Amino acid sequence: MSNNLEERYSLNGAKYLAQQKYSEAIALYKQGIETDPTLMSNYWHLCLALLLQEQESEAMATWLSILEKADIEKVNIWTLDLVKVLIAEAIRCEAVSDFESARKMYGYAGIARGEAWKKVKGYKFTDDWFSQNLPIWEQYLMHLANKPEINILEIGS
DSSP states (O other), rough: HHHHHHHHHHHHHHHHTTTHHHHHHHHHHHHHHOOOTHHHHHHHHHHHHHHHHHHHHHHHHHHHHHHSSSOOOHHHHHHHHHHOOOOHHHHHHTTTOOHHHHHHHHHHHHHHHHHHHHHHOOOSSOSSSGGGGGHHHHHHGGGGGTTTTTTOOOOOO
């Protein structure tokens, strides 16, 4: 895909999302996926638009269908990309004092991570006491991420 076409989807999609025109954003991202199914950012923003329109099942189905086709290396990269989109939306929500939506976006980011762990590590979760705490940890510990001199162990206390 040319950079102009990629930029068009990115800019117009962002505009629709900012204007809360979720149906238009969804249609645009779906068109982008049809035009170039290898441009993964359209999938992640489609998932975001679906979540914002409260279509959680379709958003999860979209993400999981991609995850099923991916090799382990791509699962990690793509999960990180999706999580970045969701965290950016959570931060945007916090900035406008929409804390409930921010909490949901942090929660969806946790779900995406959990699904990736299932695929990569073969995990099978019976109970999830972890994901619900991710928003709190990210809020207070994100500034420490990717700093090699810091090691943290959470013991479940």
